Amino acid sequence: MTRSEYNKQVELALKYYKKAGIVLTEDEKKNIEVADFGKGLVNELGLQLLVYVNTERVCAKEMVLLPHQTCPEHMHVPTNGAAGKEETFRCRYGEVYLYVAGEKNCEEIKAKMPPSDVSVFHEIVLRPGEQYTLSPETWHWFQAGPSGAVISEFSTRSTDETDVFTDKTLIRAPIIEEE
Amino acid sequence: MTRSEYNKQVELALKYYKKAGIVLTEDEKKNIEVADFGKGLVNELGLQLLVYVNTERVCAKEMVLLPHQTCPEHMHVPTNGAAGKEETFRCRYGEVYLYVAGEKNCEEIKAKMPPSDVSVFHEIVLRPGEQYTLSPETWHWFQAGPSGAVISEFSTRSTDETDVFTDKTLIRAPIIEEE
Numbered sequence: 001m002t003r004s005e006y007n008k009q010v011e012l013a014l015k016y017y018k019k020a021g022i023v024l025t026e027d028e029k030k031n032i033e034v035a036d037f038g039k040g041l042v043n044e045l046g047l048q049l050l051v052y053v054n055t056e057r058v059c060a061k062e063m064v065l066l067p068h069q070t071c072p073e074h075m076h077v078p079t080n081g082a083a084g085k086e087e088t089f090r091c092r093y094g095e096v097y098l099y100v101a102g103e104k105n106c107e108e109i110k111a112k113m114p115p116s117d118v119s120v121f122h123e124i125v126l127r128p129g130e131q132y133t134l135s136p137e138t139w140h141w142f143q144a145g146p147s148g149a150v151i152s153e154f155s156t157r158s159t160d161e162t163d164v165f166t167d168k169t170l171i172r173a174p175i176i177e178e179e
Numbered sequence: 180m181t182r183s184e185y186n187k188q189v190e191l192a193l194k195y196y197k198k199a200g201i202v203l204t205e206d207e208k209k210n211i212e213v214a215d216f217g218k219g220l221v222n223e224l225g226l227q228l229l230v231y232v233n234t235e236r237v238c239a240k241e242m243v244l245l246p247h248q249t250c251p252e253h254m255h256v257p258t259n260g261a262a263g264k265e266e267t268f269r270c271r272y273g274e275v276y277l278y279v280a281g282e283k284n285c286e287e288i289k290a291k292m293p294p295s296d297v298s299v300f301h302e303i304v305l306r307p308g309e310q311y312t313l314s315p316e317t318w319h320w321f322q323a324g325p326s327g328a329v330i331s332e333f334s335t336r337s338t339d340e341t342d343v344f345t346d347k348t349l350i351r352a353p354i355i356e357e358e
Contacts, residue, residue, distance in 0.1 A: 058267065133234065
């Protein structure tokens, strides 16, 4: 991802936070992360997020997904002797299609198939005010509906560096190329 | 607190959530808690809150304070073998005057003196988008400014029943009298 691509995603994310009524400080606006998972298809496979807090025990984030943008399938495994990350997703704006391990519960999923491997299709649809708590070591992926989405995440400590992806070609840490 | 007093506080809280742009489900609106700390002065000493999630590891809440309403001084002690609760307060709407243990850092505090004992006066003012993380076993109390406040709390498991209050006449669990 180039610096200008990164900046563009941040600008888009800021519009979504505003639509969701979420107020950020000027410093926070400079600390928005953009993950493209190394695929170079950030609008299809990517995520914009702001980490509010990430201590040894607790993490809270505010995530933005653009219309039909997907956070690829992954799970959170035990890290540094602690159980894997437990997380609750709460939809603040838009619509989220969340897929978790378990029986397929729909004929056709609402999400568009993403440009990365997925294997779980138990669908949970989250609209504003709705939330879902995921146990550690549960495969999951999620995609915004046609209006994009803003999602709060409440969790134990985030250790993104140990996330396991179904699609082994993906990488979590974004690489930003200066132009 | 009587049932009609409780209902009145819930109605007020719902107005503040709306001002803050926070969307709740109909079920959540029925689960708003009102704490009056047993003093019968809920508009001065009280708190309205909705617990989004409270697992063994993580808790998230959305709190409402009416103008100059105070959450009394308390601390979170080790409970059931786990370290005391660690919490981050994030202001979403209004202004919060938070007082924690530490040197007094102002001539006059912004808060009005509450109708319960307080002993710490290190002042932190939080405006929308601003937040503060409290370590366990830290005395703290907080009050909304003149416009009231909405505050998100991200924390480890909430165990309100073991909170220790500076004012020993207070009780955490509200008693609602049916009329």
